[in-house]
Amino acid sequence: MRLVPRDEWRTVLAALHASGLVYLDLLTAVERDAGLEVVARVVRPGSAAAEVIVAALPADDLRIDSAVPVYPGAAWHERETAEMFGIEFTGHPDPRPLLLRTGLGAPPLRKGTVLAARVVQPWPGEFEPSRPDRAGSPSRRRARPLGVLDGWPDEGGRP
Amino acid sequence: MTVRGVIALIPDACTSCMLCVRECPTWCISLQAHPEQVVDEGARRPRTVNVLDAFAIDFGLCMYCGICVDVCPFDALEWAPDHDYGAATRAGLVQPMERLAAWLAPP
Ligand code: SF4
Ligand code: SF4
Numbered sequence: 001m002r003l004v005p006r007d008e009w010r011t012v013l014a015a016l017h018a019s020g021l022v023y024l025d026l027l028t029a030v031e032r033d034a035g036l037e038v039v040a041r042v043v044r045p046g047s048a049a050a051e052v053i054v055a056a057l058p059a060d061d062l063r064i065d066s067a068v069p070v071y072p073g074a075a076w077h078e079r080e081t082a083e084m085f086g087i088e089f090t091g092h093p094d095p096r097p098l099l100l101r102t103g104l105g106a107p108p109l110r111k112g113t114v115l116a117a118r119v120v121q122p123w124p125g126e127f128e129p130s131r132p133d134r135a136g137s138p139s140r141r142r143a144r145p146l147g148v149l150d151g152w153p154d155e156g157g158r159p
Numbered sequence: 160m161t162v163r164g165v166i167a168l169i170p171d172a173c174t175s176c177m178l179c180v181r182e183c184p185t186w187c188i189s190l191q192a193h194p195e196q197v198v199d200e201g202a203r204r205p206r207t208v209n210v211l212d213a214f215a216i217d218f219g220l221c222m223y224c225g226i227c228v229d230v231c232p233f234d235a236l237e238w239a240p241d242h243d244y245g246a247a248t249r250a251g252l253v254q255p256m257e258r259l260a261a262w263l264a265p266p
Contacts, residue, residue, distance in 0.1 A: 118186075125181035129192035129209040 006055045010065040013040065016051055017070050020044045027067065027077035029085040031111050035059040036085055040067065040074075057087065066092040084109040162240040163223055167262035168214055172235035175209035179227035179236060187220035188227060189213075216259060218244065219252035239263060 004012045021042040030037045035058045043050040055064060066089040067074040078089040079098035086107035089095065096102075106113040175192035191213040196205040228236045239262040246252050 121186065124183075124186055124189040125177060127177065127180070127190065129175040129177065129190070130194050130207065132191070132193050 001052045001054055004053045004055045006057060006064055009038070009053075009055050010067060010070060012053060013042070013067050013070045016042050016053070021049060021051055024067070024071040024073045024077070025050065027074050027081060029081050029087055029109075031085070031109075032056075036062060036087060038064050038081070038087065042071070062086055063088045063090055065090055068092055083107065086110060163225070163238055164240045164242045165218070165238075165244060165262055166216060166221070166223075166225075166228060166259070167237050167239035168216075168256060168259035169235045169237065169263065170211055170214065170256055170260050172233045173211050173214065173231075174233055174235075175211050176232065178230050178232065182226050182230045184224065184226065185220045185222055187217040189215050189217075211256070214256040214259065215253050217253045219249055237263065 021044050023043045023045050024040065025043050026039065026041040028039055030039060035056060038055050038057065039052065040054075041050060041052045057064060062085075064087065066078055068078065068089075069091065075092070075094065076098055078092055079095065081087055082089055082092075082095060083097040083100045083104075084107055097104075100108070175190060177190065180188045180190050190211070192209045192211050194207050195210050197208050198205045225238070228238060241262050244252075244254065244258075
């Protein structure tokens, strides 16, 4: 894995492509405490040669150059990464959302996004076999589903 | 090799511990149970056991991650090879305990 300054993202990709790693295997993002990381893996077809490069984006400026001019196959990966993580790939030729409807609000794969379905649907794990009649009773200590933030759903569950 | 066709339940092995229900990332397992007093011969006081009344997996939501199979401390959930459990309606994909138990591969 190689860390790359964000401003050199496309230059580094172009150099990798020129060295024979012409197949884009993966392009996605990972959320960290300080912001997001864009990850790409490129390989040389027919061999084991591969390289993984990572660029860090600060949380308040989620922009990076699109890889599409170098790897046209990055187009769908970037559209998906954009809608799921809220990253802007500058210079993307067709930045429509790939899977989601437009105007859906918060990007679903960000850790701070509470999925609406989780708020409206009762959690089956709340049932307590030893006291079946008391399931959901407010006096009971609430068993909380994994990954749901404190204060959910009463205070909106936002961090 | 594990055949990831469908998830089967061995009802007699399930203690209604709720672990699979609470760990399932898609919330697709539901369970109903009630406590019962069992008097063991020679015991000073009866002990309480949870009796399983209903158990269902919604295969319209299940993503076949296998977490439920892995977390069950009593090996009550198992991968089974069946695959033809399609349904014409969304509700038809919710498979009740009887169906989950019938999926177990014969020994
Ligand atoms: S396989 Fe995963 S999604 Fe399906 S019931 Fe088990 S834990 Fe839930
Ligand atoms: S984890 Fe196993 S024993 Fe516990 S409720 Fe689920 S199937 Fe039953």
